[in-house]
Amino acid sequence: MKGYVVLETGEVFEGTLVGENQEVHGEIVFFTGMTGYQEVLSDPSFKGQMVVFTYPLIGNYGINEGDFESIKPQASALIVSELSEGGYHYESYTPLAKCCESNDLPLLIGVDTRAIVKRIREHGDMRAILTTNPESVNFDATIPLGEQEVVSAVSVKTMEQFGEGSHHVVLVDFGYKKSIVDSLVLAGCKVTVVPHDTDFSEIEKLHPNGILLSNGPGNPKQLEEILPTVKQLASAYPTLGICLGHQLLALAFGADTQKLRFGHRGANQPVIDKETNRVYMTSQNHSYVVKEDSLEGTGLSPRFFNINDGSIEGLHHETHPILSIQFHPEAHPGPSDSEQMFKLFVEMLSNKGEKAYA
Known part of the structure; x- marks a missing residue:
């Protein structure tokens, strides 16, 4: 039809x-x-x-x-x-x-x-x-996606566990991709996935070595109620944020985000690591970015940049073992250039939070 x-x-x-x-x-x-x-x-x-x-x-x-x-x-x-x-x-x-x-x-x-x-x-x-x-459409009955809280529709409702390893990572699920867990397990981690609104005390009882804040849909500012927990977790444990997780880390420490005109979605997005001058071809899927001029006083500094438009693609914290990336290192779909971000995260866990370089 x-x-x-x-x-x-x-x-x-x-x-x-x-x-x-x-x-x-x-x-x-x-x-x-x-x-x-x-x-x-x-x-x-x-x-x-x-x-x-x-x-x-x-x-x-x-x-x-x-x-x-x-x-x-x-x-x-x-x-x-x-x-x-x-x-x-x-x-x-x-x-x-x-x-x-x-x-x-x-x-x-x-x-x-x-x-x-x-x-x-x-x-x-x-x-x-x-x-x-x-002829029957009515946009007055629709709500823009940026005004919807869609994470609760995709986050797990109960705890899930995967793999065995010397490092225990708690993945806070805002809409995680299976291949992120697969990558962590392959890197030798035990992974516990918890719902997006799990509070700090419940996560603390799991005795994690590190925290991963996952990707997910929608506007990060629709999740303001969990920002105190995000900051508490990132201040207590080595933390990696991916995509939405990266944006939430920025907001939790006092930075701001904004919506791109038409987002970055697809493969072969070039990203440069300013600390190593290495360029990665990356897989991306996001509508929102961290505003660089909002980072002053947050303790966060930009580390990765999109070569095409100069937007921030990742941050690190000046004193806490925090790394965040806007792109997808699990590379599903590819390319797989940046999959070593998981290795970098595991090195952070092994070194008890000392800065690592890919």
């Missing part, structure tokens, strides 16, 4: 709808990777977002058992130019379209994705409605 994406600007884009046909509201964003659609559709950081893929052909390697980042799709909808009906890879067990149908994930194909991306680049990430009746 025909489906339509109606942008907040009033523009309408037509395609063919596969799967769930109910009206879907969300923030429309674009992803620039040539591969990685399975990780994208299951990444909790995409909660509340419709994802437009800039690469014209999507689905050609199908869906496999190992690349899901959570137990179910998290994106609100997928929008592609051309869909491959088969999965031409030896690990594929089902095509992308069937995966979307079985999980009630709307998939709109045959869309002029180039035109949509141009609108997003011009106007910024915006609200959109996917519908079969474009």
Whole structure:
């Protein structure tokens, strides 16, 4: 059947709808990777977002058992130019379209994705409605994603444990990706995942060697109530923050964040480490960044920068063993240049918080 994406600007884009046909509201964003659609559709950081893929052909390697980042799709909808009906890879067990149908994930194909991306680049990430009746849409009934508290919808409800190792890491879950836990376990860590609103005293009882503040969806300022706990944890234990976790660390110590015009989503984003002058090609997925001029007096200093636009991509603390990164070192999808950030974190744990260099 025909489906339509109606942008907040009033523009309408037509395609063919596969799967769930109910009206879907969300923030429309674009992803620039040539591969990685399975990780994208299951990444909790995409909660509340419709994802437009800039690469014209999507689905050609199908869906496999190992690349899901959570137990179910998290994106609100997928929008592609051309869909491959088969999965031409030896690990594929089902095509992308069937995966979307079985999980009630709307998939709109045959869309002029180039035109949509141009609108997003011009106007910024915006609200959109996917519908079969474009005449019936009503944006007055929608709430911008930045005003929603979506982390509670993706965070675990009970504690989970993974792996065995000499270092015990408590991962505070704001919408963590499975591959982050996999990377920590591979680095020799025991990982305990706790809900995002777990208080300091409960985490203290777990006797962690370090804390990881995970990625997640939405506006970090919607989580103001947990900032005192974030600061308390980071002041007591060696801490790594990834993506949303990085932003929360900045806010907890008194810095500020702002929304990018259209975010960084995709692979091959160049980031430079100013302490080593090493450049990493990174995987990213974020709408918000830390404002550099807000860091004065916080004890936090910028360490990593995006080479394309100069935005902050990571921080370290002047006295506490705290490292934060805006990019995704677990590299799912790739590239894997920055996966050694986990090694750096483990060195922080081994050295009881002394600064480490990748």
